[in-house]
Amino acid sequence: MDSHSKVASGICCVRPRSRRRTETTSSPVTLEKVLGITASGNSGLACDPRSGLVAYPAGCVVVLLNPKKNRQHHLINTSRKTITALSFSPDGKYLVTGESGHLPAVRLWDVAEQKQVAELQKHKFGISCVAFSPNGKYIVSVGNQHDMMVNVWAWKKDAVVAANKVSSKVTGVSFSEDSTYFVTVGNRHVKFWYLDHCKASKASAPVPLLGRSGLLGELRNNFFCDVACGVGSKSESTFCITSSGLLCEFNSKRMLDKWVDLQTSMAQSLSLSEDMIFCGCADGTVRAFSPVDLHFVCTLPRPHHLSCDVSAITMASDLFSTKIDTRYPDAIAVTYDPITRWLSCVYNDHSLYVWDVRDVKRVGKVHSVLFHAACVWDLEMFPDAPGDIDASLSSGAFISCSADNTIRLWRIEDQTQIYSHSQNIISSVSLDFIYVCVQDLLNIIYIDGNTKVRTGIRTICISPDGKHLASGDRNGMLRVHDLTSMKEILKVEAHDAEILCLEYSKPETGLKLLATASRDRLIHVLDAEDDYSLVQTLDDHSSSITAVRFAGEMISCGADKSIYFQTAHKTDRGTEFRRSHHKVRKTTLYDMGVDPTCKYAAVACQDRCIRIFDISSGEQKKLYKGSISEDGSLLRVQIDPSGQYVATSCSDKNISIFDFYSGECVATIFGHSEIVTGMKFTSDCKHLISVSGDSCIFVWRLAPELTISMRERLCQLRQNPDTPTCKTSGLR
Known part of the structure; x- marks a missing residue:
């Protein structure tokens, strides 16, 4: 058979x-x-101090990126819970992760084997921060604002040795260099937690974790976003950053010793080495300071500006916009690799850059990736269409659309692209061309880029000949782009509600039609050969239409539990679709x-x-x-x-x-x-x-x-x- x-x-x-x-x-x-990347702050970005691997969450997956080779490995969370925080062990052999959801776990992963080796379930709601102690013996995890628990885990013994509660939302945690204490920061919160008591305890049950608040003085009402304990000659100091843009130093007596204004509207993250403090700020700004006296050292180059046409960039200088109203994405996470002296930065538009900061006067870009910044609603594979088509848009290319008002063109195979080419983005001091890295992104189409309201692109469809890209947004607007020039050739208010599906007819039918289906219960059939003029409107459905397909017949289904089969007929008025079958399910x-x-x-x-x-x-x-x-x-x-x-x-x-x-x-x-x-x-x-x-x-x-x-x-x-x-x- x-x-x-x-x-x-x-x-x-x-x-x-x-x-x-x-x-x-x-x-x-x-x-x-x-x-993609789903890191929302510094707790979601880490660097292996030995290998230089950069780790960040992408949904329920931890991506382990080798920036120099652009290679990925993955740790998949079998619990299907979103990864919220992660941190490498000092030797780089292990990675600890925290997650969100009901009864979240702190998980320990073997990086080389890419498998889970231990698990701790002591939190009830969500985990905002995790950290390894420098001696590798302890893991500290801090719950989110609904959980409020701080647990110290002796992971080799699989036991919680100390625990306590916090009274504020905590966004950062850092261990002292000698592993005798760690510091948590958050909303009007800087607290030093000491481990001497739990080390001496012989009790099998967790002992109360002892903590003492930092003396904040006149900064007591600030939101402290991130923290890093000093190393080397500054091992007795603790550095914090506030959301209002202050870099603060606490001395060994927990007292606020000095601070410096970062000259920014907002700051969120910091990363520290023996000779540098990097602060991630608003509008793409990352500033560097000396940990010795908080003396300003330099400002790193900004990344791409928002609504930047990556395909139009031919020189590094093209990135520096001269427009007064140009906006840049905020730097929300930074992590420093002391071996290569590379700084990895995550920005709030879900882009990731790796900067070479060996010479702060000649900063170069090692790697960059630009991902969607919101829900990805749809994707389309580029068809194997004959004819004169851009080689980059042949087999293996695909297109995605998102609620971030962008349509992005990708390739599965790695190819060197201008935007992540060896043309490093650098400071105004010099231009370097050192590293070559590859990127999957071919181009970005910004839809109504000048408007502040994001309607979101809900669905897309590529014509069978590969020449046109149709897209529908959540307001019912239909757009058609020419894929050769990437220019918008049609924009029309096709529906009164969200467009849920688009479909071009197959070339075998001899017709070149585009069907648009919407939440307004209508299907419009347009003639793609006649400037997308209206051929017919079908109103058979009584609720949202979720899918429409051409297969000789035109088939549609929807929330009214119906599936309609429409047959095309040639009439004096042109092509007309008539119902041939109608089936209803429960x-x-x-x-x-x-x-x-x-x-x-x-x-x-x-x-x-x-x-x-x-x-x-x-x-x-x-x-x-x-x-x-x-x-x-x-x-x-x-x-x-x-x-x-x-x-x-x-x-x-x-x-x-x-x-x-x-x-x-x-x-x-x-x-x-x-x-x-x-x-x-x-x-x-x-x-x-x-x-x-x-x-x-x-x-x-x-x-x-x-x-x-x-x-x-x-x-x-x-x-x-x-x-x-x-x-x-x-x-x-």
């Missing part, structure tokens, strides 16, 4: 055989690359995918099932479970280019891959900390790309056996001339 007969054989439900089976099938997919239909033969449509449903419909007859042919979970709803469904596998995303944040014909679960993957809003298989069948509300893009590598299976299926489709295609249901 061939695969088509299998689908047509009737309605059945195939469930994963057992949980053990599901866990073992997760290995066919591995996380290869993360394009559950909301959230998304739809069409197999490459255009014979079947797979629909993701609220009851976690995949329903497969025969497009020609409109009949449901099969139903099987689309998630191993017993909670949540299926939000997205995506069929691979061969039609062999179908990927689903569930509101429990998991992604599952099923055999399209048997319904067997072949893989379950996780790592996003918010719902997965979009997925796409690459045309070479090697990767699955997912985007999420956590602002991250994950590139998953599929196991060779899955790729081989898909490619064999593709070969069969191409060699069989009798295989049904989308052109079988053309104009009538």
